[in-house]
Amino acid sequence: MLKILFFLSSGLFLGWSLGANDAANIFGTAVGTKMIRFKLAALICSVFIIIGAVVSGAGASHTLGKLGAINELGGAFIVALAAAITVLWMTKSGLPVSTSQAIVGAIIGWNFFSHNPTSISSLSKIVGTWIFSPILSAVFSFIIFFIVKGVVEKSKIHLIRLDFYTRIGLIIVGAFGAYSLGANNIANVMGVFTSSSPFHNMSVGSLFQLSSIQQLFLLGGIAIAVGVFTYSKKVMMTVGKGIFKLSPISAFVAVSASSLVLFVFASQGLKYFLISHGLPSFPLVPVSSSQSIVGAVLGISIAKGGRNINWRMLGKISSGWVITPIAAAILSYFSLFFMQNVFMMNV
Amino acid sequence: MKKMFMNRTKQLEGDIDEYLDKVTVSSLIFLEGIKSYLNQDTKRFETQYENITKLESEADNIRRNIKYKLYTNMLIPESRGDVLGLLETMDNVVDTAEKAIEQFSIEKPDIPKFLHKDFLLLAELSSKSVEEVVKGARSFFKEINLVNDFINKVHYYEHEADNVEEILKRNVFNSEEITRFSKKVHLRYFAEKIALVSDVAEEVAERLAVYAIKRQI
Numbered sequence: 001m002l003k004i005l006f007f008l009s010s011g012l013f014l015g016w017s018l019g020a021n022d023a024a025n026i027f028g029t030a031v032g033t034k035m036i037r038f039k040l041a042a043l044i045c046s047v048f049i050i051i052g053a054v055v056s057g058a059g060a061s062h063t064l065g066k067l068g069a070i071n072e073l074g075g076a077f078i079v080a081l082a083a084a085i086t087v088l089w090m091t092k093s094g095l096p097v098s099t100s101q102a103i104v105g106a107i108i109g110w111n112f113f114s115h116n117p118t119s120i121s122s123l124s125k126i127v128g129t130w131i132f133s134p135i136l137s138a139v140f141s142f143i144i145f146f147i148v149k150g151v152v153e154k155s156k157i158h159l160i161r162l163d164f165y166t167r168i169g170l171i172i173v174g175a176f177g178a179y180s181l182g183a184n185n186i187a188n189v190m191g192v193f194t195s196s197s198p199f200h201n202m203s204v205g206s207l208f209q210l211s212s213i214q215q216l217f218l219l220g221g222i223a224i225a226v227g228v229f230t231y232s233k234k235v236m237m238t239v240g241k242g243i244f245k246l247s248p249i250s251a252f253v254a255v256s257a258s259s260l261v262l263f264v265f266a267s268q269g270l271k272y273f274l275i276s277h278g279l280p281s282f283p284l285v286p287v288s289s290s291q292s293i294v295g296a297v298l299g300i301s302i303a304k305g306g307r308n309i310n311w312r313m314l315g316k317i318s319s320g321w322v323i324t325p326i327a328a329a330i331l332s333y334f335s336l337f338f339m340q341n342v343f344m345m346n347v
Numbered sequence: 348m349k350k351m352f353m354n355r356t357k358q359l360e361g362d363i364d365e366y367l368d369k370v371t372v373s374s375l376i377f378l379e380g381i382k383s384y385l386n387q388d389t390k391r392f393e394t395q396y397e398n399i400t401k402l403e404s405e406a407d408n409i410r411r412n413i414k415y416k417l418y419t420n421m422l423i424p425e426s427r428g429d430v431l432g433l434l435e436t437m438d439n440v441v442d443t444a445e446k447a448i449e450q451f452s453i454e455k456p457d458i459p460k461f462l463h464k465d466f467l468l469l470a471e472l473s474s475k476s477v478e479e480v481v482k483g484a485r486s487f488f489k490e491i492n493l494v495n496d497f498i499n500k501v502h503y504y505e506h507e508a509d510n511v512e513e514i515l516k517r518n519v520f521n522s523e524e525i526t527r528f529s530k531k532v533h534l535r536y537f538a539e540k541i542a543l544v545s546d547v548a549e550e551v552a553e554r555l556a557v558y559a560i561k562r563q564i
Contacts (some may be wrong), residue, residue, distance in 0.1 A: 159430070159562075
């Protein structure tokens with residue numbers, strides 16, 4: 001058991017840093033502008049991330065599994081560690097970072113090391129989704145922005161009451177966002193361990209069963225929740241006041257849009273629904289909530305006439321998108337070499 | 348919890364409405380007060396002076412109450428400062444109107460008949476500008492798109508008041524009927540006091556314009 005926990009620790013560490021970083025994408029503005037108290041935000045966020053991870057986390061993990069089926073715990077440990085270190089390093093340098101990109105980079109590093117062919121179709125699907133997701137998020141937020149604006153202006157709600165409704169809206173959309181984040185991004189944290197999961201199926205009472213993978217996701221979800229509680233406040237305060245200055249209502253729009261994006265790239269139910277109706281479906285791929293929110297903010301800026309877009313900031317963010325997977329791949333490759341030759345572990 | 352929150356919300360909305368009502372009424376009393384003074388209806392004038400003084404302190408209390416509620420209940424964190432700024436400058440309007448009536452009551456300026464028309468017009472324009480700025484403030488809370496219309500009206504009335512003030516002063520100083528210089532200065536002072544109400548209303552309108560832009564979604 002101790003050995004298992006040791007190997008899982010890198011994934012849990014990655015989960016922790018995901019919680020610390022990405023919760024701010026969901027509740028940053030709400031907490032930063034004092035619309036919602038941090039404790040409430042953290043509670044909602046943690047609960048719904050865990051639910052999302054356990055209930056709906058399998059879809060996106062499956063895609064990662066196709067990219068590189070890491071079948072040894074040691075290998076999975078290194079891959080997750082390389083991704084986690086990349087995330088930490090990028091965060092320290094003040095660059096917005098995506099755990100999705102870090103883990104994909106690290107998996108590719110593993111593929112190279114173990115002479116596994118990287119599935120080009122999976123990779124192109126993933127990279128294509130990365131490019132597409134912020135654009136989709138921008139489109140969503142553009143549309144939602146005009147709906148919300150129309151409703152607020154037509155309904156002539158008093159400022160004080162609008163404030164009340166905005167808070168409720170932020171809580172609901174935050175819960176949805178947390179659910180989608182858990183469903184979509186648990187793959188990053190625990191996806192590499194699924195082929196080597198040490199758990200066995202377990203039934204809780206006679207009511208429901210937790211598969212070995214769901215147990216793994218539960219553990220990952222808890223790690224994310226710990227990240228949310230211990231470290232995300234700081235990040236939320238910077239998001240709320242720093243990079244994107246959003247009003248509570250625009251935050252509602254941005255979070256709705258980016259949550260929808262995370263949701264459509266994670267929901268198996270939606271995928272089957274679309275396929276059964278002969279519609280084009282979304283691939284189930286872990287996407288970055290940070291990129292999604294950047295896309296959503298951009299969508300709002302465009303809706304407002306596109307005046308105050310900070311192109312330099314966008315350039316800086318985009319450079320992070322390229323650096324992250326490459327850095328993670330290189331780090332993963334060399335760490336695996338080290339693990340195999342120094343510690344004589346199977347990777 | 349939700350009900351409690353909703354009640355608080357409604358109460359605060361009521362408070363703000365009540366406050367704005369007081370401001371409107373004060374501008375009406377201000378006008379009526381000056382009318383009574385010009386008609387030499389002393390009894391009525393003194394009642395109006397009493398009323399506006401009472402109103403001023405009531406408005407003050409409501410404003411303080413709103414401020415307290417906004418901060419203790421953590422409401423509208425984004426626009427809290429703006430709302431308080433708005434209500435505080437609005438308070439200056441009531442103060443200025445009250446002070447003008449008070450000066451009339453204390454100094455009892457002797458206004459010659461031929462100036463009555465100008466003084467009345469000036470008071471009407473000042474009072475109008477206050478009415479419009481209150482409408483602007485109401486729409487700031489409920490219908491942000493209309494704020495600009497009201498602000499424009501405030502600017503218009505303030506500008507007209509300026510013109511009338513100038514004409515009035517010229518009439519005073521060119522007048523051969525008023526012989527003593529001290530009396531001329533005294534009348535000028537009162538013309539300025541009345542016109543000041545519209546200036547203060549315009550200050551509120553200026554702020555309102557900025558707050559409205561900030562509140563655009």
